[in-house]
Amino acid sequence: xxxxxxxxxxxxKIPGTYLSYEEITVGNVNKTYKVxxxxxxGTLKSYVVQQLNTYVFKNPIQVMENIEKITExxxxxxxxxxxLHFHHTLDRKTYIHDKTGFWRLFNFIPSFxxxxxxxxxxxxxxGEAFGEFQMLLSDFDAxxxxxTIPDFHNTxxxxxxxxKDSKNDPFGRVKEVGxxxxxxxxxxxxxxxxxxxxNTGLLPLRVTHNDTKINNVLxxxxxxxxxxxxxxxxxxxxxxxxxxxxxxxxATNYVEEDSKKYEEAGVNLxxxxxxxxxxxxxxxxxxxxxxxxxxxxxxFVLACELSTRFLDDxxxxxxxxxxxxxxxxxxxxxCQIALAKDMLKKMGSxxxxxxxxxxxxx
Ligand code: GN1
Ligand code: MG
Numbered sequence: 586x587x588x589x590x591x592x593x594x595x596x597x598k599i600p601g602t603y604l605s606y607e608e609i610t611v612g613n614v615n616k617t618y619k620v621x622x623x624x625x626x627g628t629l630k631s632y633v634v635q636q637l638n639t640y641v642f643k644n645p646i647q648v649m650e651n652i653e654k655i656t657e658x659x660x661x662x663x664x665x666x667x668x669l670h671f672h673h674t675l676d677r678k679t680y681i682h683d684k685t686g687f688w689r690l691f692n693f694i695p696s697f698x699x700x701x702x703x704x705x706x707x708x709x710x711x712g713e714a715f716g717e718f719q720m721l722l723s724d725f726d727a728x729x730x731x732x733t734i735p736d737f738h739n740t741x742x743x744x745x746x747x748x749k750d751s752k753n754d755p756f757g758r759v760k761e762v763g764x765x766x767x768x769x770x771x772x773x774x775x776x777x778x779x780x781x782x783x784n785t786g787l788l789p790l791r792v793t794h795n796d797t798k799i800n801n802v803l804x805x806x807x808x809x810x811x812x813x814x815x816x817x818x819x820x821x822x823x824x825x826x827x828x829x830x831x832x833x834x835x836a837t838n839y840v841e842e843d844s845k846k847y848e849e850a851g852v853n854l855x856x857x858x859x860x861x862x863x864x865x866x867x868x869x870x871x872x873x874x875x876x877x878x879x880x881x882x883x884x885f886v887l888a889c890e891l892s893t894r895f896l897d898d899x900x901x902x903x904x905x906x907x908x909x910x911x912x913x914x915x916x917x918x919x920c921q922i923a924l925a926k927d928m929l930k931k932m933g934s935x936x937x938x939x940x941x942x943x944x945x946x947x
Contacts, residue, residue, distance in 0.1 A: 589685050590618055593634055595680045597672040601625060606634070611698065611817070613906045614638040619693060626650045631693035632672075641905060642818060645687045646732035649679045652817045653666055654730065655792065659721050667694050667812045696803035696812050701841060705859040707809050708836060710803045712863025714811035715794065715832055719825060722792040723871055727822040730792065737795060737819060738827045740780045740887050740890045744773055747893045750900050758900050765918055769892055772925070778890035779826050779879050793823030798855040799833035816891050827913070829864055830883025834891065836860055837884065838924050843917045850920050851927030852884070858938050865942040877943055881935040889926035892918050 590606045593672070603625040609617040616636040624630055637645045653671065660668055670688045671679040675677045681688045704707055736742045751759050751766055759766070769776075782788045794801075794814060801816040833841065837856040840849050861880070899914035908914060928935070 590620060590634055593681055593685075593688045593690065593894050594620055594622070594632070596674050596688075598675065599672070599690070601630065604629070609633075611700070614641045615818070617817050620690075632690055633693050634690050636688055637680075637818070639687050642687075642733060644731070644733060645680065648733045648818050649689065651730050651733060651820055653679060655722060655725065655817065655820055658725055659718075662721055667696075669694075669813070669817065670737060693857065694803050694812060697806055698800045698803060700800050701800070702799050702836060703853075703856070704809065705855060707804060707811075708799070708856050708859035709863040710804070710809070710811040710834070711799050711836070712860040712865075713867050714802050714814050714863075715797050715828060716864040716867025718794055718814050719791065719828060720867055720871060724781065725792050727792045730821055732821050734819065734821070736822060738780070738823055738887075738890065740777045740886060740893075741784075743890050743893045743897075744770075744777065747897045747900075754900065756865060756900065756902050762896060762900070762915065762918075765892070765896055765922060766916075768922060768926075769889060769896070772889060772929075773925060775882075776886055778882065779824060779830075779886050781877065783824055784877065786880065788824050788826070789873065789876070790822040790827055792820065793825065793828045795819035795821055795823055795827065795831070797828045798835040799832065799836075824879070825872060826879035826883040827887065829880050830885070830887035832860060832864070833857060833884030834888040834921070834924060834928075838920075840920065841921060842920060843913060844920050845916055847923040849920050850923035852924070852931050852935070854931065854934055854938070857884075857935055861939055861942055865939065866946050869943055869946045877939070879934065881939045884935070885925055885928040885932070888921045892921040892925065895921065 591603045594603055599622055601622040604621045604623055606620045607617055607619045615638050616790050618634045619631055620634050621629055621631045639645055642648050670692045671677055674681060679689055795860055796816050796819045803812045803815055805812050837852045839851050839853055895914045895917040903914055906914060
């Protein structure tokens with residue numbers, strides 16, 4: 586791997602002497618490495634090298650084109666803020682595609698990330714960062730972006746896929762997951778409500794991030810404020826409720842996404858309040874009434890949708906998400922279902938919290 590990474594850095598014309606690399610193990614699809622170079626004057630400089638998962642991103646060049654467009658757009662509006670800069674090869678491409686894979690390289694921003702965040706000020710700051718991302722792109726022409734993963738948050742289609750694959754049962758695993766399937770299909774209408782509203786023209790398409798996990802926010806080590814949001818691979822036209830909901834299902838859960846302590850999974854309403862505060866403050870004045878009405882539901886929708894995706898991957902032989910042990914996707918499914926069940930119980934409280942912030946900032 587050393588040689589491959591070193592060659593990739595050469596391809597991106599990184600100046601100085603290659604010293605070392607380490608893998609950054611966050612993320613369920615791509616492979617990410619931090620690489621350190623020594624420059625001619627002796628200073629050390631780090632970069633991030635990433636191998637894009639081309640099973641997931643079937644059209645990686647379109648992914649890069651989307652990212653370039655939106656990072657340039659944001660940089661023009663906020664030139665002095667930290668942001669991702671993708672390096673170019675000699676032939677002016679932002680990627681290298683060879684027999685070792687599809688690679689890109691960008692600046693390393695000194696910062697830290699957190700998978701579980703109980704510092705409520707940081708959670709609010711993350712909410713502001715995702716809200717701001719949404720707002721900075723609110724006048725960007727969403728139709729100029731490629732839909733790099735078609736129907737990514739089309740919950741109706743996700744359910745159809747699960748239904749079809751569980752009928753085919755290619756690995757004989759369906760007998761283990763009867764309860765999970767039954768529960769997921771029992772809440773299908775509610776889980777598909779946002780997609781239904783989009784299909785009937787009740788919700789506008791916006792430029793959305795589509796992977797708003799709190800570990801996709803870089804925080805400043807000293808101030809603990811959000812510096813920027815990262816992981817722009819899934820930036821596409823989408824619904825604001827998806828971005829809000831995905832953030833909620835990840836950040837508010839008492840346990841990690843793949844915890845086996847299902848009985849402890851659930852929404853921490855303090856974290857919910859903190860994130861909603863930051864996000865709604867940034868976005869409230871540019872969202873429609875219908876969009877605002879979907880926010881509290883969003884977490885439930887995304888928890889159910891991701892459950893269908895994890896469960897479908899389990900049933901079809903774990904081809905999509907990286908797994909660390911054989912039933913990892915089943916554990917992830919059960920944890921998301923437990924979270925979604927708790928969200929149903931707390932829906933009234935979540936709606937009230939959202940309404941109060943809307944009143945406060947509108
Ligand atoms: C994947 O790899 P990562 O963490 O960026 C997935 C998201 C899921 C997430 C669940 C392109 O994101 O949609 O919510 O795992 N990304 C893609 O942890 O499918
Ligand atoms: Mg991602």
